[in-house]
Amino acid sequence: xxxxxxxxxxxxxxxxxxxxxxDCVVFGFHSNQLKVLVLHMKKTGEWVLPGGxxxxxxxIEVAANRVLKVRTGLDQIFLRQFNVFSDPQRSxxxxxxxxxxxxxxxxxxxxxxxxxxxxxxxxxxVEYSQVQPQPDELSDICEWVNLDKIGKLMMDHNAIxxxxxxxxxxxxxFQPIGYNLLPEKFTMSELRKLYETIFGKxxxxxNFQRKMLAYDILSRLDEVRQGVAHKSPGLYKFNLESYxxxxxxxxxxxx
Amino acid sequence: xxxxxxxxxxxxxxxxxxxxxxDCVVFGFHSNQLKVLVLHMKKTGEWVLPGGxxxxxxxIEVAANRVLKVRTGLDQIFLRQFNVFSDPQRSxxxxxxxxxxxxxxxxxxxxxxxxxxxxxxxxxxVEYSQVQPQPDELSDICEWVNLDKIGKLMMDHNAIxxxxxxxxxxxxxFQPIGYNLLPEKFTMSELRKLYETIFGKxxxxxNFQRKMLAYDILSRLDEVRQGVAHKSPGLYKFNLESYxxxxxxxxxxxx
Numbered sequence: 438x439x440x441x442x443x444x445x446x447x448x449x450x451x452x453x454x455x456x457x458x459x460d461c462v463v464f465g466f467h468s469n470q471l472k473v474l475v476l477h478m479k480k481t482g483e484w485v486l487p488g489g490x491x492x493x494x495x496x497i498e499v500a501a502n503r504v505l506k507v508r509t510g511l512d513q514i515f516l517r518q519f520n521v522f523s524d525p526q527r528s529x530x531x532x533x534x535x536x537x538x539x540x541x542x543x544x545x546x547x548x549x550x551x552x553x554x555x556x557x558x559x560x561x562x563v564e565y566s567q568v569q570p571q572p573d574e575l576s577d578i579c580e581w582v583n584l585d586k587i588g589k590l591m592m593d594h595n596a597i598x599x600x601x602x603x604x605x606x607x608x609x610x611f612q613p614i615g616y617n618l619l620p621e622k623f624t625m626s627e628l629r630k631l632y633e634t635i636f637g638k639x640x641x642x643x644n645f646q647r648k649m650l651a652y653d654i655l656s657r658l659d660e661v662r663q664g665v666a667h668k669s670p671g672l673y674k675f676n677l678e679s680y681x682x683x684x685x686x687x688x689x690x691x692x
Numbered sequence: 693x694x695x696x697x698x699x700x701x702x703x704x705x706x707x708x709x710x711x712x713x714x715d716c717v718v719f720g721f722h723s724n725q726l727k728v729l730v731l732h733m734k735k736t737g738e739w740v741l742p743g744g745x746x747x748x749x750x751x752i753e754v755a756a757n758r759v760l761k762v763r764t765g766l767d768q769i770f771l772r773q774f775n776v777f778s779d780p781q782r783s784x785x786x787x788x789x790x791x792x793x794x795x796x797x798x799x800x801x802x803x804x805x806x807x808x809x810x811x812x813x814x815x816x817x818v819e820y821s822q823v824q825p826q827p828d829e830l831s832d833i834c835e836w837v838n839l840d841k842i843g844k845l846m847m848d849h850n851a852i853x854x855x856x857x858x859x860x861x862x863x864x865x866f867q868p869i870g871y872n873l874l875p876e877k878f879t880m881s882e883l884r885k886l887y888e889t890i891f892g893k894x895x896x897x898x899n900f901q902r903k904m905l906a907y908d909i910l911s912r913l914d915e916v917r918q919g920v921a922h923k924s925p926g927l928y929k930f931n932l933e934s935y936x937x938x939x940x941x942x943x944x945x946x947x
Binding site: 454455457491493494495496497498518520523524525553555557607610611686687688689 | 709710711712746748749750751752753773775776778779780808810812862865866941942943944
């Protein structure tokens with residue numbers, strides 16, 4: 438099988454490894470909505486998560502960072518492996534992926550796309566305003582879609598997205614979140630909205646504030662949000678030292 | 693490259709996928725010690741974690757369960773993916789793995805072992821007394837070794853073990869542990885020893901008991917441990933309903 442060597446913006450004479458792919462669930466937060474970055478395939482009209490393959494001489498983390506740099510323009514991304522998707526049937530489709538994507542017959546790379554891929558899932562948390570979405574060679578749109586507006590995605594990409602969300606939700610029970618998703622200064626209400634969109638439910642305003650302050654990862658600033666109707670809400674930022682400690686040791690501290 | 697088709701107890705005419713392997717960190721608990729299952733390679737004298745490859749028609753989870761069934765005799769194992777190890781240099785060795793393992797010139801499978809493998813790490817928690825360790829075709833010993841007695845392992849297997857431990861330690865800050873490691877009935881002191889060996893440090897007896905009881909996942913039994921000097925300690929078992937709830941939602945409950 439011939440692996441496609443020039444499917445990236447940088448033309449390289451390297452080959453991709455057989456059987457290994459990666460898919461990324463990129464979360465952003467804007468206007469109190471959790472959003473996911475998706476691409477629209479030219480040939481099939483399907484929506485997909487950003488993804489790619491691994492060169493023979495790179496690690497899967499390097500590959501994921503390379504893929505996301507091309508899709509978002511960002512260099513330093515908060516990126517975590519969360520699961521490997523390896524159902525032997527996950528890429529069996531009719532018509533085949535290669536038929537659809539490469540429009541076929543005399544494309545030497547077509548058969549490469551028809552092999553079985555085991556995909557490593559990553560999730561990324563990015564600051565929405567800094568992302569410049571870029572389609573890849575096979576797609577004509579790359580854009581943010583509100584989590585609750587995501588429809589049917591290609592192959593098992595809905596399952597990949599759901600597993601990423603499940604991982605984030607569990608993570609919220611023991612680790613802080615927000616540093617990579619919110620602007621530097623934010624209100625307690627904006628932080629609560631972030632949690633609400635991840636959990637998909639409303640949270641009690643007072644309980645949330647009490648619990649969050651008890652974790653001791655926020656610094657209250659001497660500023661208020663300007664231009665808001667009624668009472669101007671106070672601004673917070675994360676205390677990065679205690680935030681990092683909570684990431685390492687869990688929100689409840691050491692045993 | 694020819695993939696080895698008959699490297700398992702069941703002779704199969706299936707091929708393994710190129711480039712994908714799996715490694716398992718199997719934890720057991722006995723005599724107040726956390727133990728890890730390791731194999732001793734016949735040809736190289738090296739110690740390794742139990743591992744294997746993935747057949748063309750199976751998922752990585754099915755492969756991991758198959759490998760562990762052969763190594764431990766156990767069918768239903770608590771098994772979790774925790775990380776993918778993909779450093780391109782991880783399997784570069786001199787002499788090559790194939791030279792060492794297959795003692796090689798005319799062995800058709802030798803070159804297959806020399807390719808680059810991306811390995812999916814799993815950790816397993818098993819009840820020590822039920823395991824019957826079995827070496828594989830390339831090893832002459834399969835046995836439990838105390839965590840603090842594990843020396844240099846092959847390739848990056850020490851890093852795989854350390855990452856599994858780090859995962860377990862973080863998990864203890866938000867999820868219960870013990871159900872798959874302890875016998876059905878246990879004392880508070882036995883449960884604390886389990887936590888102590890995972891953390892690698894002593895924990896305060898009173899604090900531990902207070903914290904653990906507050907999680908409401910234990911049922912106190914109307915029995916004591918017999919044949920113990922001095923005061924006979926009370927026995928507990930896990931309340932499986934609340935234990936499962938704590939696994940799903942985290943020990944601190946829902947937001």
